[in-house]
Amino acid sequence: MGAEEEEVEKKHALIFTYGTLKKGFSNHGLLQEMMEAGEAKYLGVYRTVEKLPLVCGPYRVPFLLNFPGSGDHVLGELYSISADRALIRMDDLEGTSRGHYERLPVKLVGDEDGDGDGDDDGDREVIRWAEAYYAHRSYAEGMWERNRDKEEGYFSNYTDKQAKGYVHRKDRPQHLSFLDHIRLFLSFSTD
Template identity: 60%
Template sequence: MGVPEGRRRRLIFTYGTLKKGFANHRLMEDLITSGDAVFIGSYRTADKYPLVCGPYRVPFLLNLPGRAGSHHVWGEAYEVSDSAVSRMDELEGITRGHYERLPIRLCSAGGGDAAVVEAEAYFAHRSYAEEMWRRNGERGYAVYSEKEAKGYVKRKDRPQHLTFLDQIDLFLSEPPQPVRLV
């Protein structure tokens, strides 16, 4: 069962808070309920990309393929309608320069000789991606899990007098916090 006929279909790769069990998955649940999205399965990127955390432990996939310290990133794929893409674009701040929706190649989580499929993903906007990579010590994650999400702050609980781009600028201007081993 897919998105109803007569609606354009797209494959969207989610790697962060839109995944099952994370803060923004409610949007995906709403889209599934309305018939505008269908969960396809677990996938990983065919190419290695940096996946990092920014302010408030928000995840960012950086369109810097093949960088040392990057990984095949794991996430979920959804078949979605144009209406769903509009709602996802709004959440991801496409028109405000937060993220960019760009093509990406995926492999199913089954591994082996899995076929590569074309999809789209929300990448950090190019205006700050390189700086975000440096701020994260040029090291990324293979998956945004509960461990990486620890300390995530929901949008409603962040300072309301600052835009998200202001919050990103502040994050990028601060020195990295030392990693504490517990």
């Protein structure tokens, strides 16, 4: 890799989206804006190499849990985003400074053309390292305990089925913080 390619790579981050940032879901508008501004590029459909739990919490918000070996191989979309302004916007949306999510490494596999179709069109699979927004460690175990033994408690792909009942941020009770919503969700029995 030449010096110029290394410099370009340093200015971009690879972000794996598995929930509301995917095409067709409520927060994808942020990525759409960034793509239109030249701050992001869609790279294709990928899945996690390791099994990881993907669960829904309060208001059908999806959470990827950092418990490798549990759950399933998670399907999502990979984006290259500018590592300055765009990454700051995504971190803000995901509440990384407020303890909502943590941006951590994830190992992914996908077709070299990024179409994720899995057909036999001569594509070879490629492994890539990226980052994903995982549920913060302060509540991740509680989220896993609440979901692991439920029928369809975790899943491999956040689809319209899992998103049914999703409540947009503006429509949630505003007198409680996101972490308050999580604490309340975890405090009620699933029975």
